[in-house]
Amino acid sequence: MSFKFFPDEEFQRIGSDPEKMNQVFMEKLIELRFTLGEPLPLNSAWRSVPRNTKVGGAKNSPHLYGKAVDLRVHGDVAFHVVSMAEQFGFTGVGVQQKGPVANRFIHLDDMEFSDTHYRPSIWSY
Numbered sequence: 001m002s003f004k005f006f007p008d009e010e011f012q013r014i015g016s017d018p019e020k021m022n023q024v025f026m027e028k029l030i031e032l033r034f035t036l037g038e039p040l041p042l043n044s045a046w047r048s049v050p051r052n053t054k055v056g057g058a059k060n061s062p063h064l065y066g067k068a069v070d071l072r073v074h075g076d077v078a079f080h081v082v083s084m085a086e087q088f089g090f091t092g093v094g095v096q097q098k099g100p101v102a103n104r105f106i107h108l109d110d111m112e113f114s115d116t117h118y119r120p121s122i123w124s125y
Contacts, residue, residue, distance in 0.1 A: 005033045010042050020046035021066040025110050029069060032088045032108075038077050043105045044070040060116045062092065068109035070094075074101050081106045082122075091119035 001018050002008050003026050011018040033040050047055070047063040062068035073081055078097055085093045085108055094107030111117040 004030050005040070006030070006042065011045055014042055014044060015051060016042070016045040016047065018045075022110075025067045028089045028110060029108070032081070032084060032090075035088075036077070036080055036084065038073075038080070040077075040081070041072040042069055043072040044068075062109035062111045062117070065111075067111055068092070068107060070105040070107045072105055074104040078104065078106050081108070086120065091121070092117065093122040094125060095122070096125040 001021075003018060003021070006018070006026070006029070008018050011021075029040070044055070044063060045068075046066040047057060047061065049064065052058075052061050052064055057063055071078075071081060074097060078095070082093055082095060090108045090110050091113075092107065092109035092111055096106075097104050111119055113119045
């Protein structure tokens, strides 16, 4: 399965599987990417439970459901992603913009409000 702007090779490069991504989530991400007109390289997407544990992800991370990505962006692109996220239906926004540019990212997810996911929400790492 290939998604416009997000080829299978990009998922494979980060150890993910595009088949595990939630279709509705990906439609939102594709629309954001199209509107923004800037590349949104993936840093993380769907994760298996062992991989999620290895990277220190939350026990009930939206990455486990294919409903989250971490985008390797910084500067004005990161600012625009954060400012546009709600418009495209993203309910969780995590911001890591400190330190070396290579370590900066924006997390997006579209989880619904629950006991483990308070939404909408924005946080920093």
